[in-house]
Amino acid sequence: MPSEPRIVIVGAGIGGLAAAIHLAAAGRPVLVLERAAVPGGKVATAAVGGVAVDTGPAVLALRPVFEALFEAGGGSLAAELALDPLPVLGRHLWPDGRRLDLMADPAAAEEAIGDFAGPSAARGFRDFVARAARVYRALEGPFLTVQRPGMLALGARVGPALRGTSPFGTMWDALGEHFADPRLRQVFGRMAAYVGSSPLQAPATLLLVAHVEMSGLQVVRGGMVRLAQALAARAAACGADIRYGAPVAELLVRGGRIAGLRLADGQAVAAEQVVLNADPAGLPAGAFGRAAAAAVPALPASRRSFSAFGWAMAGRAEGPDLPRQAVFHPADAAAEYAALARGRMPAVPTVTLWAQGRLAPAAPPEGAEPLLALVAAPARGDTQKLDPAPPRAAMQAALAGAGVTLRAAAEVVATPQDHAARAPGTGGALYGAAVQGWQSIFHRPAARTALPGLFLAGGATHPGAGIAMAALSGRLAAAAVMGEKP
Structure with missing residues (x-):
């Protein structure tokens, strides 16, 4: 195989670009291979009748995650993207004609909910917001921003912080503790659907999504594709080589360790380490060849x-x-x-x-x-x-x-x-593993795989779905690459 950079990233989605920025900024030689003609992955745009329509994630959440990512690459989010805060998180409508505008400002949201369902609902919303913030704070440091810990280790670290929040119950039941009106349970239960899950089965810890949303959503001027373009430019400025129109057909293994990959056109690319920014379900499905199929277990349907x-x-x-x-x-x-x-x-x-x-x-x-x-x-x-x-x-x-x-x-x-x-092997699932039951956070693959030299990034891996979580997964993948001892 011809000589190539030691680290190859497969996929220029948000997770892959984040990994490229962190690795290239640390001085590592990085090659990114993307099958499409543009970066972004699921952050995509369709030309429909001469109009550009975002077909993937619609807004940017957790702005500090992206501020830190641009800073890691020597840039600035504010200087490279124009963002507008979203004043109305969403309008909710029902067949009986009722309507609720959920405002981004907590005080305005509380007032709107009180007008919609009465003073007790407003008080319930206030308590709900505080509970969601506690859940997020409890899980952010010990879980969301670190390599996935084991069940016992995580329980020891976050158990006391989650006391009184019913972490082992369902999201739907937790919402019922705050809202007697079933329509308000629908409004906030929809946040489980943001990660492709049902609030009837999702654990109460998923309330953290409400905290993320209430912390503010941003609209990217020019469409979400501008985020992907800016991250790709930042990765290139750090020294990463990004090649488009380069679909990967097979991961190559030698001596029980990743050795490189083969492109669809037959070209072989040597690599000592590979970051796969694709749904990991493709591995056991054979989408990247038989040699790497056992790198992660198959996800049951x-x-x-x-x-x-x-x-x-x-x-x-x-x-x-x-x-x-x-x-x-x-x-x-x-x-x-x-x-x-x-x-x-x-x-x-x-x-x-x-x-x-x-x-x-x-x-x-x-x-x-x-x-x-x-x-x-x-x-x-x-x-x-x-x-x-x-x-x-x-x-x-x-x-x-x-x-x-x-x-x-x-x-x-x-x-x-x-x-x-x-995405072969997914059955069409858009968010990887569903968040079902309190143990479901351990069903999502971590950055390290069973195949030495192969690492994972993207919204179907730890810490979860969504572009902010995908960006964090890229950081975790980069840290795992740099921490590996071949």
Whole structure:
């Protein structure tokens, strides 16, 4: 094999770019291989009818994570990206006509919740916010930002801090301790869906997602792809070599250790260490060759996170002035999550509509605006197709029931089958392992694998799903690479 940099990163998603920045800034020779023509991975944009529509993560959370990442690469987030705070985290609507705007400002959110469901609900929200903050603080240092500790070690470190927060209960039950109104349980239970899980099965510790959201969400001017572009530029400035249009077909192993990889065009690339920024389910599925298939255990289908149907549209959302995110809830959330758990599409799903040209509630702009509608779906398998027609009809009915009419001049549809084809072994799951039960945090692979020299990064690995967690996974992967003794 020809001589190449010692460290190769497969995939220029957020986790891979974060690993590249940390490694290159430390003076390590780094080569990043990306199969697409642009960086970003799931942070992607589709050209729909001449309009750019973000098809992946819609907003940036945990800004300090990215500030630290840019600083690690000798740059500045504020200097390299233009960000706008999101004043309304989301509008929530129900079939009976009720509506709640969840504000980013905690005091304004408390007032809105009090107007929606009464003084006791406002007090419940205040206590809920404090509880979510305690959970986040308890887990941030001992778990989220370090190599994954064992169950006993983690319990010893965070147990006292979680006392009184019911960490072994479900998220749904924990929400019931704060909100008697089932609609408010739907609002905050949706935060489990942000990581592809059901609040009926997710542990109460997942309340930390509420703290992340209430800490503020940022909109990237120019679209989320600008984040990926800025990180790629920062990695290159640190000395990383990034090559696009370079799909990896096989990981090569020699003497029980990673030795390099082979590209789809047959070219062999030598490497003493490889960081795989892809869903680790592809390894046991053979997507990276037989030699590396045992590097991580296979994820049982029962533990897969949700998949989704997505409609990226260029058009107009007409009706009530909409904020950037609007969530159309069914009357019965339990029925929806029960259907998904059985591998079926719910008859009446939750629909999330992103009007990406808006920040606060506003009328549709002149001309076509970028729109993205999402409906959760089960991750059933690579060969089991789900018909997109019923969920699309359900999506349109939910919006119409709230007085919103979609007029799409052009659209691009992504189905669970599409997601499964792009990530073999996942069955279409978008977030790796679902967060089900208090032990589920140990189901997600850590940076180190059973194959010496092979490391993992990305939203399907520790510490979890989402672009901020993916960035942290890249940092952890870089630290594991630099700490390995070949």
